[in-house]
Amino acid sequence: xxxxxxxxxxxxxxxxxxxxxxxxxxxxxxxxxxxxxxxxxxxxxxxxxxxxxxxxxxxxxxxxxxxxxxxxxxxxxxxxxxxxxxxxxxxxxxxxxxxxxxxxxxxxxxxxxxx
Amino acid sequence: xxxxxxxxxxxxxxxxxxxxxxxxxxxxxxxxxxxxxxxxxxxxxxxxxxxxxxxxxxxxxxxxxxxxxxxxxxxxxxxxxxxxxxxxxxxxxxxxxxxxxxxxxxxxxxxxxxx
Numbered sequence: 001x002x003x004x005x006x007x008x009x010x011x012x013x014x015x016x017x018x019x020x021x022x023x024x025x026x027x028x029x030x031x032x033x034x035x036x037x038x039x040x041x042x043x044x045x046x047x048x049x050x051x052x053x054x055x056x057x058x059x060x061x062x063x064x065x066x067x068x069x070x071x072x073x074x075x076x077x078x079x080x081x082x083x084x085x086x087x088x089x090x091x092x093x094x095x096x097x098x099x100x101x102x103x104x105x106x107x108x109x110x111x112x113x114x115x
Numbered sequence: 116x117x118x119x120x121x122x123x124x125x126x127x128x129x130x131x132x133x134x135x136x137x138x139x140x141x142x143x144x145x146x147x148x149x150x151x152x153x154x155x156x157x158x159x160x161x162x163x164x165x166x167x168x169x170x171x172x173x174x175x176x177x178x179x180x181x182x183x184x185x186x187x188x189x190x191x192x193x194x195x196x197x198x199x200x201x202x203x204x205x206x207x208x209x210x211x212x213x214x215x216x217x218x219x220x221x222x223x224x225x226x227x228x229x230x
Contacts, residue, residue, distance in 0.1 A: 042206075042221050043204070044220070102218075104151075106158030106160070108156075109156075109157070
């Protein structure tokens, strides 16, 4: 296993369009997290899953954002009716449940530019 | 309000010197604190974790301290090298001992090591 994989790496879209990002975590990891990062800021938590259950969502996650992890493996993050303020790097991370030191393994991110 | 502050946005030092980065937090009681490295356009990479009952943790040229009274962690890189140039992020679990709660990140400090 080569780590957390995210696709696409870059996405340019026009305001109002929908976009979807995919994350494939490390295979034995139960937990999967989505973060958003803008220039000069640290990663900002959006939501996380344990297996297929979405356990926590940030108040920052508007109703235009939806995340799924249907089979407890890969996850998708969809943004509907994109706005220019959605432009950011979307980071996915995974971690083990038991026996973990709590460290997160991040993917390389999906950079979204909304024109 | 709850917040994590990293002492400065940028730190410039000469090769061979020790870099010291600071992470202060307010109104959290984390069970542990983590440090990550992030290179431009890449996802963060885990470096070290220190628990609330540990005063100090070392890994090669890296050293982390954790003072729960001061609500502060210090991150040291000794004998710094140009390859250490990156952004360093501190992160903590906002709700101590609730395993799996998403990490909260600081903004990061960008370290530049000149030769």
